Amino acid sequence: MGTVSKALDLLGCFSHQRPRFGLTELAKLSGTNKATCFRLLSELQAFGYVEQIGTSREYRLGPAVLRLASLREAHVPTRETALPVLEALARATGETSHLSLLISGQLTTLAFVYSADHGTKAMMEDADILPFHATSSGLAVLAFLPEAEVAAILSRPLPRLTPDTTVSADAIRALLPAVRAQGIGETAGTFEADVKSAAAPLFDAAGRCTGSIGVAAPAARMTETLRLVIRHELARAAQDVTAIWGGRLPETLATHWHSILQGEPR
Amino acid sequence: MGTVSKALDLLGCFSHQRPRFGLTELAKLSGTNKATCFRLLSELQAFGYVEQIGTSREYRLGPAVLRLASLREAHVPTRETALPVLEALARATGETSHLSLLISGQLTTLAFVYSADHGTKAMMEDADILPFHATSSGLAVLAFLPEAEVAAILSRPLPRLTPDTTVSADAIRALLPAVRAQGIGETAGTFEADVKSAAAPLFDAAGRCTGSIGVAAPAARMTETLRLVIRHELARAAQDVTAIWGGRLPETLATHWHSILQGEPR
DNA sequence: ACCATTGGTTCAAATAATGAACCATTAGGA
DNA sequence: TCCTAATGGTTCATTATTTGAACCAATGGT
Structure with missing residues (x-):
């Protein structure tokens, strides 16, 4: 499986029931190694697809997804x-x-x-x-x-x-x-x-x-x-x-x- | 640069001015090799982040982005x-x-x-x-x-x-x-x-x-x-x-x- | 009929991803 | 207060994936 797919899998983990994740938590759920998960999250974060919640270190979906959806709906x-x-x-x-x-x-x-x-x-x-x-x-x-x-x-x-x-x-x-x-x-x-x-x-x-x-x-x-x-x-x-x-x-x-x-x- | 970043770069290429791309076109714009671009697009497509337009073979943003935005706005x-x-x-x-x-x-x-x-x-x-x-x-x-x-x-x-x-x-x-x-x-x-x-x-x-x-x-x-x-x-x-x-x-x-x-x- | 361009494919070479072990920090409990 | 057990984050030798020049087939325009 490609690396990109693993990153997209991470995005797929988010849901109404589980809108934010700790690193270890997400690594476990997605079945990736913690180090791998961290690296993938870091890349997603750099592009704004996930972000870390202020004081806690949990991850949630970032604002970049809004831009894509807006473009898609417009087109x-x-x-x-x-x-x-x-x-x-x-x-x-x-x-x-x-x-x-x-x-x-x-x-x-x-x-x-x-x-x-x-x-x-x-x-x-x-x-x-x-x-x-x-x-x-x-x-x-x-x-x-x-x-x-x-x-x-x-x-x-x-x-x-x-x-x-x-x-x-x-x-x-x-x-x-x-x-x-x-x-x-x-x-x-x-x-x-x-x-x-x-x-x-x-x-x-x-x-x-x-x-x-x-x-x-x-x-x-x-x-x-x-x-x-x-x-x-x-x-x-x-x-x-x-x-x-x-x-x-x-x-x-x-x-x-x-x-x-x-x-x-x- | 990580592979994931390259894939996310591809998503970043889409805009109001350019909402769809041919493979070669997108490869040129994103500066990736055509083969690489194709593989990345294929992975994005498998997850619904891009899709190919019916008859033509051009790519555009897919419906998966709507789900992410919806989750983000809800949370x-x-x-x-x-x-x-x-x-x-x-x-x-x-x-x-x-x-x-x-x-x-x-x-x-x-x-x-x-x-x-x-x-x-x-x-x-x-x-x-x-x-x-x-x-x-x-x-x-x-x-x-x-x-x-x-x-x-x-x-x-x-x-x-x-x-x-x-x-x-x-x-x-x-x-x-x-x-x-x-x-x-x-x-x-x-x-x-x-x-x-x-x-x-x-x-x-x-x-x-x-x-x-x-x-x-x-x-x-x-x-x-x-x-x-x-x-x-x-x-x-x-x-x-x-x-x-x-x-x-x-x-x-x-x-x-x-x-x-x-x-x-x- | 031709040429130019497209989407898509191949495979050896090159590079990036991986994961066990590690460190630093924090939270909680005794 | 100190100790324990989590957590997020980092390292680096090993490994597997990504890469890209060249290639093919199909389409479309001249």
Whole structure:
């Protein structure tokens, strides 16, 4: 593995749950030698990608990442262009809508919008990484990924996050044909015990699946009626985002979603 | 130089002016061998920090940078907390306010706010890199940087951007004591011919200068009255941002700004 | 049909990365 | 107060990776 990859691995260690690290701590987590980790961090620090917190010596992400993100959004406004669709989706369903991007084999939350309709709602955080096997977004993406990538993902450990999490790779695989046919993945309590959700895949210009758009609701509110509304709105929203991003739907999906949109008027 | 630094240099090559690159192009610009550049890009691509544009083979920044920025802002809300101050500053002065951060020796625009008061205004872009010698922000920061860093910055070429740009290092140095005493740097037409601007430095918890906050206006509108209003509002705004970020002003500055705020009521 | 340029690849030579052991500083507890 | 056990940071001989000139294949313009 290249040296650069190790440095980027270090950046990947940061998360909402662990936003700062001591040197030894990070070395342990990333599996690098302490001296190596130190040298890598020093280089990242020199460029402002990490910084040390004032008095303590812990490391956290530095301001240089803001510049890159700003440039990326200015040139390829991914988040900005998807937000209006997310807002419409949250409004139409009365539930939390969210959008995830497939980044380097990981499904990363890029944006979300809450609905103001209810006192309770499914909560989300930007930049969180979603497990493929336990989320509707994960299933939606898995169903449209090349077999090689699916195999790679399902060969990793599939942790049990709730009593209902599907932890067998074969069981996950068995779900995918239906997801592929419908163009929508659904889960119930597999990620968070009291949340049910549905999600649809997104595609790039080459027709590759690059992410998903979803809706999550407290289990108690997910009636069959709401479920159908969500499926309807998701088909529309996924088509919209894919179109805005200049993507292209697989033929079969375009057809099936068309029928969903015709058959179940809002 | 470490390999990681070379990879980070590649990321640093991206800008508003040049948001995508062919391989050969980027190799030339970054001064790396084409093979090296390719290998580095491949590693960055594997992690989603760059991506190749659909049909063409050009590279651009990838979506992974969005995740990092999102995490950084969630944990250290730099931009978000400064924006209200920028808005107040733009409102109070009727001109464009902006905030820059010292990142890895470069002064980087983090945020800006336009005023709706006039049909013309000084234009800005996020993530742009400001030349120290030609901007009020640059002078404000230079005046409060350790001598070693000042020397490093002024030893680099100082390009003539307009007929009025100060291009002599000694001439820049001569300006700094006044800026240090006032706590405010000012320029007139040194960056963009028809823009005058003023800026004040920002400080971190250790009292180090980490950026600046400024106001830029079309030269024709910068009367002595407006200039005094801007100086007044800048002193306030810089104190506010420094306080919000948990920074500490140098003693002398705190005193001088206090007198500005007392002496020139709004 | 040609040439110029591009992205991408190869492999021996050169260089940089590695990691066990070490030091210095700090925090906490007895 | 002193001792212990962490921590962040450093060293340097060994090792493995990076490097770059030359090369290839593909594309596009003339």
